[in-house]
Amino acid sequence: MAWYDKDSDGKSRLVLECKAMKEVAKDFVLKIKSDGTLFWKGSITPVENCFILEIQYPANFPFDAPEVYVKSPKLPEDTPHLLDRPKQKLCLFHSGYAKKVGIYNPGKTTAATMLGHAINWLLCFEVWLVLKTWPIRESPTDDD
Amino acid sequence: MDKLLFTRIQEIVNPNVFCGKKVVVIGVGSGGRKWALSLAMAGVSWFVLIDPDKLSIENIIRHICGLKDLGCYKTEAVKKQILNHNPHAKVDTHNFDIMDDEEFLKTLIADASLVLAGLDSEPARHALNRIALLAKVPVIYATTFHRAFCGEVFRVIPGKGPCYACYAHFLERTGVVEQTTKAIDYNDPQMDEKLSTSPGLGMDIEIISLIAAKISLITLLEGTKYEMPSYPGNYIFWGNRPMENGLVSQYFECRFWHVPRNENCLICQPEKEEWEQSYDDIIANLVKDE
Numbered sequence: 001m002a003w004y005d006k007d008s009d010g011k012s013r014l015v016l017e018c019k020a021m022k023e024v025a026k027d028f029v030l031k032i033k034s035d036g037t038l039f040w041k042g043s044i045t046p047v048e049n050c051f052i053l054e055i056q057y058p059a060n061f062p063f064d065a066p067e068v069y070v071k072s073p074k075l076p077e078d079t080p081h082l083l084d085r086p087k088q089k090l091c092l093f094h095s096g097y098a099k100k101v102g103i104y105n106p107g108k109t110t111a112a113t114m115l116g117h118a119i120n121w122l123l124c125f126e127v128w129l130v131l132k133t134w135p136i137r138e139s140p141t142d143d144d
Numbered sequence: 145m146d147k148l149l150f151t152r153i154q155e156i157v158n159p160n161v162f163c164g165k166k167v168v169v170i171g172v173g174s175g176g177r178k179w180a181l182s183l184a185m186a187g188v189s190w191f192v193l194i195d196p197d198k199l200s201i202e203n204i205i206r207h208i209c210g211l212k213d214l215g216c217y218k219t220e221a222v223k224k225q226i227l228n229h230n231p232h233a234k235v236d237t238h239n240f241d242i243m244d245d246e247e248f249l250k251t252l253i254a255d256a257s258l259v260l261a262g263l264d265s266e267p268a269r270h271a272l273n274r275i276a277l278l279a280k281v282p283v284i285y286a287t288t289f290h291r292a293f294c295g296e297v298f299r300v301i302p303g304k305g306p307c308y309a310c311y312a313h314f315l316e317r318t319g320v321v322e323q324t325t326k327a328i329d330y331n332d333p334q335m336d337e338k339l340s341t342s343p344g345l346g347m348d349i350e351i352i353s354l355i356a357a358k359i360s361l362i363t364l365l366e367g368t369k370y371e372m373p374s375y376p377g378n379y380i381f382w383g384n385r386p387m388e389n390g391l392v393s394q395y396f397e398c399r400f401w402h403v404p405r406n407e408n409c410l411i412c413q414p415e416k417e418e419w420e421q422s423y424d425d426i427i428a429n430l431v432k433d434e
Binding site for chain 1: 268310409422
């Protein structure tokens with residue numbers, strides 16, 4: 001059973017997700033894959049390039065964060081901060097570190113929050129395209 | 145012999161007070177096993193131990209179960225330790241990852257008096273938080289960090305005070321995200337494992353476990369004739385040793401904080417107001433992926 005269909009909490013969370021997304025990105029459309037996975041699809045133009053994004057809810061949402069993919073354009077081969085290069089999945093926070101200390105918080109993070117993180121990533125990407133330097137620092141590890 | 149077993153503790157806590165009180169322990173690694181064993185030695189006699197892992201060689205140096213238990217499930221090894229001290233205890237063991245079977249976890253927690261969360265995965269803590277809130281079962285969380293130089297213990301009492309997501313929000317754990325220059329090797333398949341496995345001395349972890357055990361005992365005894373005095377706040381920070389970053393300034397530093405509920409928490413205070421679209425409307429209007 002899908003996370004949004006499991007109980008009343010899942011249903012009310014989906015309503016809340018829709019409300020949050022409509023407030024910040026009303027052009028994004030909620031879609032469903034054949035396996036029941038829900039995702040938002042829409043375009044964003046942070047500076048001058050237009051990107052088509054998918055924000056996908058993982059199977060165990062809200063315990064894991066929604067994942068963000070750039071569906072188009074195809075990014076350069078050497079683009080940094082991609083967790084899955086062929087699928088162009090964005091690294092929005094340090095997954096191992098997040099598991100340890102909790103970067104993602106289901107109590108306050110929605111797909112709309114992830115869209116905000118994605119826009120930050122895209123802004124960094126635009127800088128990287130010109131300077132070949134990622135303009136913000138990497139997340140810390142447990143040894144820091 | 146049986147009559148003498150609890151002689152040294154029963155004036156403080158008569159073990160009969162724990163009759164019918166089931167304690168679910170999730171994660172019986174180096175921290176969780178000490179936590180569970182301490183409660184068994186205080187007279188708690190009904191445990192459900194959950195952990196998917198077997199004892200491997202690197203666990204042994206900081207685990208009460210030694211080389212003779214190498215290769216055994218941690219739950220089974222800890223069960224033996226509990227029964228060795230408290231032979232009256234009922235101990236059920238389940239070797240699974242709670243993220244893999246949420247429904248089964250719900251059934252295990254449904255009639256529990258207390259859950260001890262010795263988890264090292266943030267999604268698992270959040271999953272447990274939601275399940276325990278629904279079941280209205282209190283949970284004690286204990287964690288060490290910075291190589292177990294320090295740690296924290298706090299509890300979530302459903303309907304009273306903050307939930308786990310509220311604590312995570314208040315503690316602003318996202319605040320440290322952009323403070324390092326260390327590069328991540330995206331091509332390293334072990335990256336996640338390396339980053340989520342933390343070194344630490346067994347003795348440093350055990351102190352946190354003992355604090356967690358005491359908080360568990362306080363919680364279990366609330367409302368009984370053996371009720372213990374409360375403690376200030378709802379969050380305990382413990383520093384094992386001074387740290388260069390200033391987080392801990394001296395050995396054995398203890399701080400009590402009061403963490404408030406997050407009024408906007410999406411987990412324990414989900415928005416009840418109606419929105420323009422109901423759940424049924426949303427499902428009916430979903431666009432199929434081409």
